[in-house]
Amino acid sequence: MAQHSLIFICMLISLAAMMQGTQAVEYVVTDNTGNSGGGVRYRDEISDDYSLQTMSDATEFIWDIFEQDNAADRKDVPKVTLIIENGVGVAFTRRNLNEIHVNANYLGNYTAGDVTDEFTGVLYHEMTHVWQWFGNDQAPSGLIEGIADFVRLRAEYIPSHWVQPGQGNRWDQGYDVTARFLDYCDGLRDGFVAELNKLMRTGYSADFFVQLLGKTVDQLWSDYKAKYGN
Numbered sequence: 001m002a003q004h005s006l007i008f009i010c011m012l013i014s015l016a017a018m019m020q021g022t023q024a025v026e027y028v029v030t031d032n033t034g035n036s037g038g039g040v041r042y043r044d045e046i047s048d049d050y051s052l053q054t055m056s057d058a059t060e061f062i063w064d065i066f067e068q069d070n071a072a073d074r075k076d077v078p079k080v081t082l083i084i085e086n087g088v089g090v091a092f093t094r095r096n097l098n099e100i101h102v103n104a105n106y107l108g109n110y111t112a113g114d115v116t117d118e119f120t121g122v123l124y125h126e127m128t129h130v131w132q133w134f135g136n137d138q139a140p141s142g143l144i145e146g147i148a149d150f151v152r153l154r155a156e157y158i159p160s161h162w163v164q165p166g167q168g169n170r171w172d173q174g175y176d177v178t179a180r181f182l183d184y185c186d187g188l189r190d191g192f193v194a195e196l197n198k199l200m201r202t203g204y205s206a207d208f209f210v211q212l213l214g215k216t217v218d219q220l221w222s223d224y225k226a227k228y229g230n
Ligand SMILES: *[C@@H]1O[C@H](CO)[C@@H](O)[C@H](O)[C@H]1NC(C)=O
Pocket: 036, 037, 038, 039, 104, 105, 106, 107, 108, 109
């Protein structure tokens, strides 16, 4: 009897945990590349199945990095669409639509490393734009891009063209430069980027750095440069 109720309680607990942790997100891939070289390479070396799996894996990884254990902590995004197209540049995300666009011509011409690794890194970056907070559009764009590349850095899809730690001219230069700086800040306080993202849910202030690390962002940047001898 006692044993039965214990089993029942355990079942209830795991059911509650499942419901809390589960947020149904639908992933869709649309391949608009036709017969382009990039489209052929995408289908041969990457594939829609891989894209769908990577979108789901990236989501779990991002929720973990952002320390968003419950659905209430996360953005309410029911569906993410990935469009593979013959475009320009590398990739971009239409935030209001939760729609990621990847340029197949870029993939078709990619020779700087493994194309699947590069595609995966790009998806982790773009998926971060789907899930991150934007500080009510007050945050510097360099910080937004830096957080997306910080996630890519932590996922260990680091492309060969990235700067090394300590390089760059400004903390909010964006992308790899800001990602490396955020990694330094996260080393000063474990979970710093998660805390910063949480604060950015409703707005942005440079004072967030002071609140979390006790120093201005400019002081942190000069400490960071000094650490690497710059
Ligand atoms: C390389 O890029 C060019 C220009 O975007 C494009 O026309 C060409 O199809 C690409 N090559 C491959 C193999 O995708």
